[in-house]
Structures are given as structure tokens and as C-alpha cells.
Amino acid sequence: MRNFVSERAREIPPSGIRKFFDLCIGMDDVISLGVGEPDYSTPWNISEAGIYSIEQGVTSYTSNKGLPALRDTLAADLARRYGTDYSAEDEIIITTGVSEAVDIAIRAVTDPGDEVLVMDPAYVSYAPCVTLAGGRPVPLPCLEKDRFKITPEALMERITPKTKSILLNYPNNPTGGVMNRSDYRAIADILVDHDLLLISDEVYSELTYEGTHCSPASIEELRERTITLNGFSKAYAMTGWRIGYLCAPKEICDAALKIHQYVMLCAPVMGQVAALAALRQAEEDKNEMVREYRLRRNLFVEGLNRIGLRCHMPLGAFYAFPSVKTTGLSDEEFAEQLLKEEKVAVVPGSAFGPAGEGHIRCSYATSREDLSVAVERMGEFVARLRG
Template sequence: MSQVSVKTKNRLSSRIQDIKPSGIRRFFDLASSMDNIISLGVGEPDFTTPWNIREASISSMERGFTAYSANAGVLELRQEITKYMDQRFEVDYNPETEVLVTVGASEAIDIGCRAILDPGDEVIIVEPGFVSYAPLVSMAGGVPVSVGTKIEDDFKVSAEQIRAVLTEKTKALMISFPNNPTGAVMLKEDLQEIATLAEEHDLIVFSDEIYAELSYDHKHVSFAALDGMKERTILISGFSKAFAMTGWRLGFVMAPPDLLAAMLKLHQYSLMCAPTMAQYGALEALKSGMDDVERMTQSYKQRRGFFVESFAEMGLACHMPGGAFYAFPSIKATGLSSEEFAEKLLYEEHVAVVPGDIFGAGGEGHIRCSYATSMENLQEATKRMNRFVSKYL
């Protein structure tokens, strides 16, 4: 039987064709094909989800809680989320109209963009930042506009930088602190200047606070807790990072009722609801998991100190991350680009890191290194990296 030729013209939307695949995945794929690799590239805790959380999920299945939940999520979980966020970060939301349980924080960002953006609307994205922000804006028909931050400013963004790129088409601002990949944090006074700007220009603010619990030196300040900001904030968080629940794919979004209702429609038609069993695990995490969060956070803080000190000893400038579990050292002194450094390090010393340019403006000349791995791995990885760097300095 002869094969029929299939024409490929116009099979894919131009919008999707213009989006590049994740640069992080390329390095993961390379590393997975090699032996004796120490990976500092994975953005997830090295801890197993605490047993009481796993047990609660297993128990929910044993009790027959295997049907769909409400589209917005199990009400008891939404109630516990609002209680938790109020107690920890002083934000007050209605669990019935202002909270939606999502399939990871990434879904929350996606449906948030699709809920508010019309074609051509601009979204200012603070970079270096999470690799999904700009593609999700583009896939929603919006136009991402980057604002780069620098190591000299501790990777903080100022209201003046944001003001410089505002246009009549600007509809929203995307911020994330503690930041992935830099570990940067913003204090209340830093955020207040941005809040004033957002009010002046009627901006909706996406505040991705997935690393809120992993703040080492200062208590996390939620953007929605600032005066007048709850009504213009789409607050995004989840269970992946602080509770070591990455594979559970469970996040949540909190927003004013009109925005939340629009996101709920998208969620209903695309995903129906988050996995029921995972929701019962998350409920247990919020009720009794804070001791485990504290234990893991203290472990990351110890590793952070070792890691940053090791980069200084190599001769690489490295900002002290105030949160998350990443270091973002500058490798400019080596004369290599971010991608060259990462590839050579992988092939020559079998250490996997992520090139900084993947994370957008300001990322070139840096690499992202996760310290969410054992101290033994960190010690061996920095030993190998020191040997590699010494050839270029």
C-alpha cells in the first residue's frame, strides 16, 4: 500500500511554532544519557514527601474518595488554604469565591494569562525568571516585555525599571519572589513602590509565591497583603517546593471573585479538577506539615552557605540567595558564555547545571545551580567545578 504524502503547511499555529522548547529539558536529556552525573539542574526538593502526607492520600483512596472533586477543589482544602495563607502571610481570601486548586502552579499561571489577556496586551516580566512565563503569555495571545535585573542590585527590580517599559498596551506585571533562578527576595519597602506604580497604571499583578516558605533571612511578604493590592493581584502558590510534593502536581491560585470566576471556567473545560487523592494529601500537609517544612528549610539554608562560599573560593561572584534553593553565580570571568560553560562542564566534569540565558534578560553570564541535593553531592560537585573553573581563570 503506497504511503500518502501529508502536507505540513498550516498544520501548526504560528503562535506555537514561534515558541521554543524548554532549554532546561535539553540539558536534562543530555545528562540522563551519561554516567556518574551530579545534577544541580533539577528544580525540586531532594526530600521524599513526608510520610503523613502520603498516608493521608493513601487513606483517601482506601475510603473511596476517588471521584471528581468540585471544580474549584475540595472545599475543606480551600478552607485550609485560606486559613494557612492568613496565618502565615496575612492575606484574607474567601475559600468559596476566591480560591482555586490547580494542577500545579503552572496551570494557575496559564489560566490566569488566558483569563485576562486579549491579543496584543503586554505583560511585563521580571527576568531572570521562570522559563514558562513568557511562553504562557504568548500562548494566551499576549506580548511578553522583559525587564532585566542585575547581580549588582541583588537581582531586585525597581519601580523605575518597570515604569520605563510601560505603554498604553501594558495590562499586567509578572513578578516572582523568592525568585527562580536567582534566589532574590524583595522586602516590603521594595514591593510597596511597585504596588504604587501598579495602582497608578491600573495593572494586574501576577505574584508567583511558590517559594514563599523558603525564605531564609526575612519573613516573606505577599504582594496581595500590601494596601489595596488584593483587588489587583493574582496570587499563585502550591505544594511542590516547600512540602516536597513536585510529582503530586498541586497548586492554587487566589484572586478577586471576577478574575477567579474567569479562571475557573478555563479550569472546568480543560482539566475539570485537580486529582482528588492529591488534594487530601495537601490537606494533611497544611494541617500538620510545618515541622517538616522547617526541617527542610534549615537544611537548604545550611547548604546555601556552603555553596556560596565554594563559588567565592573558585573566584566566581555569587549573590547570596535570600530564598528558594538556587544559586546563580556569574561565570563571566571565565570568558565562556552560559551555554558553553554548562556544556563543557557537563562533558568534562559530569556536573549538570542550567545556562542562565534560558531564564531571560540578565541571565547570560550566569548559571543556575540547585542546592536541593545532598551535602555529599554538593561537596563533590563543587570539587569538580573548581577543577573546571581553574582552567579558565
């Protein structure tokens, strides 16, 4: 049967995250810090809007681009929060989660042989999506010493005549790193001089704990060469609703829309109705969740450093990315032994790329009680390792 499987499908690896989820199956008393998902239910006023739409028979297709009211409200919301100026009619597509937005954005601008610089470490789907589009993913290291930011020096080292675009995710999964306006300005001239596109996954934008999120499309030099991806999953605890969006200049948006039309047609209408309610009615619910994540972050990161796992303070998302290099174990060995001996599930940093080696990703999107117990168990494990 192998002969029937495409070469590209054979090339892409299985998710390193799923491997460790599978190890947890059947284990009792496991505290999971591996899931990149809010531990909250969707706020009731959002769910109620989706339920009501079904009760009213709103169950049909929408425009390929998405509900006009959602796009109008979204354009105004993005302008208010981040200073962008996207046209609701011509430059926004509502997608089935941000995962679809990533896929169609890459396919819309990537030809066979194009090189796409993918930040490293990064979410596990980026490089495979580039491969499936016929491009070549090139890791762009974002190192702990640079607070996991893209530096102009690292960017210049990776650019070749075949480089077409750069794919970034800030606030970042898995590191919690953030790029501010001055950081983007530091690389803007390079992107312009080399005529590169910027694909910016900003799904954690509203989980920014220090200052405000900077969307690179709000920077004049980058406006016409940026594809912005975002969604409702993380900030509004709507992972299962599968509603995301893509914003881009009209020509790029039109290209992405053609792919969206053929592979998805439109995002689920009840999810779009719920997303509209999120923008209109759930600001305080979202803010309360963000306040709680900040408290958890402070508790957990302080605990990691106390037990001897050096961890920078994440400025966004809901992940800590401590180093385990001083334990004498690789990140994979550390994660496997921690799960078996202390029943705490984390994800090896190498699952997110070579630059993640020697780290583990820990999600603090779980209760403060569980985080405290997890730190205690991890402390006992580290103490045994160091004798």
C-alpha cells in the first residue's frame, strides 16, 4: 500500500505532541501540562448565541468569506485593538479554525521549491504545511538568550534567493515569547529589501500580559506584505467551535479564498454566530480568564525556578518553556521519565524544532491547585536526578 501514499505525505512526521498524549492513555492521577487548550468552558453568552442560532434554524451555508456582520465587527475590533485597517469586504476570510487559515495562507503564496523561513521552536503544523504546499521549510532559530525573538542577524543568515516568506507566531507557542513594535521595526527593512512576505499567526494576541500586543500589519512598511492569522479558540475558550480568520491585502486574500472555497466552502455558521457574540458580549469573560492565566503564570514560573529548572518569564500565551539541560537528561528522556515516575505530562521542546532541544513545554492552562502539585512532583523528580 505504500506505493499509493504520496511522497509529501510520507515526508511529514507525526506530531510530537500527540506521542506524549498517547503515553498518558490509561494512566491514573496524571496532571497534564501538555494540552494547549484553555481549561475553561466557552462563556455561556457565547454558547447561548450558537445554541439559539440552531434553534432558529440558522444551519445553512454562509458566504465563502463568512458572515458579513462578523467580518464588519471583526475589522472594527482589530482596528480598535491593534491599529490595523483591513477591509471587511475584501481582506478578511472567516476560516475553520486558525489551522485552516495557516494552511490556505501558505498554499496561496508558496510555489514548488520556494523556501519559507519558519521560526524555531514553533507550533508543530507549520513546517508540514509548507511541505504539503510544495515549499521547503527552513528553520529560523529563536533562542533563549534573545528571549525567543527573531533577530535581524538570524534572519539575514537564513535568507537565500529562494526565500519567499517568513512564518512567525507571537505570542509564541511553545515559548511564551513576544515581539514588540521595535522588534518588528528591526526586521522590517530586511523584509522589504528582500521582498519577503510575513505570515503572522497571532492566535494568542489577547493573552499578552505585559503591555499590548503588536500586530505587524499595523506597521506601515509591513502592511502590504503581511498575512495576519487569528481566531477565537484561545482568548474565548472556543477551541471546539473551530472559528478563525485570515486578513491580507486583497490579491492575496482572493487567492486564499479560492483554496478555501474548494476545501472548506465556509466555516460553520453556528460557530460564526457564536464568534460574533464573543466580540460583542464577552469582553469581561475574556479579561477574567486572562487575569487568571497571569496569576497561574507567576505561580508556576516562580515554582520552576525555585526547584532549579531555569525558566524565562513568558510574556504571552499560556506556556512556560523551562530548560532541563542541567539535569543530565535530554528533553525527551526528561518528559518520559517525569511521566512514568511522577505522573506529570509535559511535551519535549524538540517536538517544536531543533532550537527547542533541552527544554520542555508546560501549559499553565490548568488550575492553580494542579500547578502547585505538578511543581512539587517535578521538584522531587529533579532532586532525585541530581542526587
